[in-house]
Amino acid sequence: MLLYESLADEFAAQISAGHMHPGDRLPSVRHLAQQRQLSVSTVVQALRTLESRGMVEARPQSGYYVRVRHGRVLAVPARQRLEKPVVVGLSQRLLSVLHANEAPGIVPFGSALPSPDLMISQRLSRLYASVARRYPQLLSGTSHAALNEPLLLRAIVHRALEWGCAIAPEEVVVTNACTEAMSLCLRVVTKPGDTVAVEAPTYYVMLQLLESMGLRALEIPTDPQTGVSIEALDLATRERKIAACLLIPNAGNPLGCVMPDAHKQRVADMLASRNVPLIEDDIYGDICFTPARPRPVYAFDRSGNTMLCTSFSKTVSPAFRLGFVAAGKRGAEIALEKTLTSGKSNPLCQRVMAELLDTRGYDAHLRTLRRRLADQVARTRDAVMRHFPGEVRVTEPAGGLVLWVELPQHVDATELHKQAIARGIGFVPGEMFSANGRFKNHMRLACGHPWQSSFDDAIKTLGQMVCAASVTGGV
Numbered sequence: 001m002l003l004y005e006s007l008a009d010e011f012a013a014q015i016s017a018g019h020m021h022p023g024d025r026l027p028s029v030r031h032l033a034q035q036r037q038l039s040v041s042t043v044v045q046a047l048r049t050l051e052s053r054g055m056v057e058a059r060p061q062s063g064y065y066v067r068v069r070h071g072r073v074l075a076v077p078a079r080q081r082l083e084k085p086v087v088v089g090l091s092q093r094l095l096s097v098l099h100a101n102e103a104p105g106i107v108p109f110g111s112a113l114p115s116p117d118l119m120i121s122q123r124l125s126r127l128y129a130s131v132a133r134r135y136p137q138l139l140s141g142t143s144h145a146a147l148n149e150p151l152l153l154r155a156i157v158h159r160a161l162e163w164g165c166a167i168a169p170e171e172v173v174v175t176n177a178c179t180e181a182m183s184l185c186l187r188v189v190t191k192p193g194d195t196v197a198v199e200a201p202t203y204y205v206m207l208q209l210l211e212s213m214g215l216r217a218l219e220i221p222t223d224p225q226t227g228v229s230i231e232a233l234d235l236a237t238r239e240r241k242i243a244a245c246l247l248i249p250n251a252g253n254p255l256g257c258v259m260p261d262a263h264k265q266r267v268a269d270m271l272a273s274r275n276v277p278l279i280e281d282d283i284y285g286d287i288c289f290t291p292a293r294p295r296p297v298y299a300f301d302r303s304g305n306t307m308l309c310t311s312f313s314k315t316v317s318p319a320f321r322l323g324f325v326a327a328g329k330r331g332a333e334i335a336l337e338k339t340l341t342s343g344k345s346n347p348l349c350q351r352v353m354a355e356l357l358d359t360r361g362y363d364a365h366l367r368t369l370r371r372r373l374a375d376q377v378a379r380t381r382d383a384v385m386r387h388f389p390g391e392v393r394v395t396e397p398a399g400g401l402v403l404w405v406e407l408p409q410h411v412d413a414t415e416l417h418k419q420a421i422a423r424g425i426g427f428v429p430g431e432m433f434s435a436n437g438r439f440k441n442h443m444r445l446a447c448g449h450p451w452q453s454s455f456d457d458a459i460k461t462l463g464q465m466v467c468a469a470s471v472t473g474g475v
């Protein structure tokens with residue numbers, strides 16, 4: 001372990017054990033450097049590590065302080081032993097939950113999509129009409145050889161530099177959104193019966209992809225503040241044959257945490273040295289609430305082992321179905337798989353996206369979107385704190401648009417969901433985020449819509465249902 005990591009871990013242990021309290025000031029950098037006989041840069045790195053773990057905060061001209069947490073934060077899970085890889089059997093149950101959540105009039109705590117009110121729909125439709133007029137050939141022709149519109153490729157490569165990723169044009173494949181990007185990667189690096197390591201809990205569509213390809217899921221314990229457990233991943237990749245690792249290190253769904261940079265470096269090195277391909281989903285990277293846009297693991301990987309998948313579904317339009325994969329050393333294989341699966345992604349949409357990304361207004365849109373999502377997440381969280389029973393724990397996400405709520409042990413969130421739908425309220429029950437049927441007493445609340453008073457009423461109703469279930473010993 002590096003010196004700064006062990007110093008960071010030492011402070012983290014003090015804070016977690018309650019020996020240092022929210023608002024306590026940490027010793028100054030100079031004092032710590034002298035006292036521990038470390039360089040100033042080592043101490044600064046340790047403090048930044050704690051900051052990225054959300055445990056301390058820097059106050060200008062004043063130093064570092066133990067972060068004041070807002071209420072009942074979901075804490076580090078108890079160390080769980082590694083489970084066995086399992087065949088996934090989720091899709092049918094999941095589909096009925098998703099259908100119920102999307103019925104007209106249901107309070108939209110179900111799907112993790114930003115409301116159309118937060119998107120730049122008018123600008124998009126104007127641009128769409130203008131591109132169709134200027135480039136009519138994009139409506140009638142396509143290519144089987146060139147999968148990417150050159151202008152979009154340039155915009156992707158250019159933007160990725162801002163988040164520390166030197167993407168080579170030849171490794172990029174534009175896809176039908178993020179789901180297709182991940183699906184292509186899985187198809188290239190796995191065969192039926194293989195095992196894929198995933199976070200626990202993880203985004204249910206990833207589990208569905210494994211199910212549809214006859215793959216087994218190995219759930220790796222995941223910390224609500226720092227992401228997947230490095231120790232467990234180390235153990236899994238040493239002791240078992242893992243065909244690929246499928247992770248969401250930036251504001252993952254459902255936990256919303258950002259993996260610290262030091263962890264990202266370790267994940268990149270460990271998986272590259274063991275030749276376990278990493279499929280990284282960075283769909284929430286652009287909507288993190290951290291001061292700087294967090295880098296993906298891809299930025300720490302010099303070996304070409306990481307395949308970075310993302311899309312514009314959370315930032316521009318989920319209906320556009322446009323994303324890409326930067327596939328590292330597997331670019332050519334992914335391109336062939338894409339050609340055989342669905343051919344070139346809509347060239348007109350590609351051109352529209354390229355022109356949109358090229359405008360200054362796009363960055364302003366992202367800033368507004370991040371601010372509004374952070375506000376919606378905070379308001380929803382605040383309502384949960386007010387209306388749910390005291391023992392309930394809630395994540396404090398560093399980005400994205402969902403909250404993960406831990407209910408009292410015996411409350412069955414799937415049963416609760418049926419009752420909630422009958423009262424006109426949607427959400428996704430926790431067991432949909434696990435191939436092992438875990439997280440039965442959890443729920444995911446999406447916060448994609450601007451806050452309104454009826455949402456407070458809906459959270460109050462959910463809180464009353466949770467209270468009733470807690471009293472009667474179950475729903």
Ligand SMILES: Cc1ncc(COP(=O)(O)O)c(C=O)c1O
Nearest residue numbers: 112177178179203253283311313
């Ligand atoms: C982590 C994650 N990845 C991928 C997706 C789906 O992305 P797309 O609509 O671009 O396929 C979602 C949508 O909720 C998501 O939360």
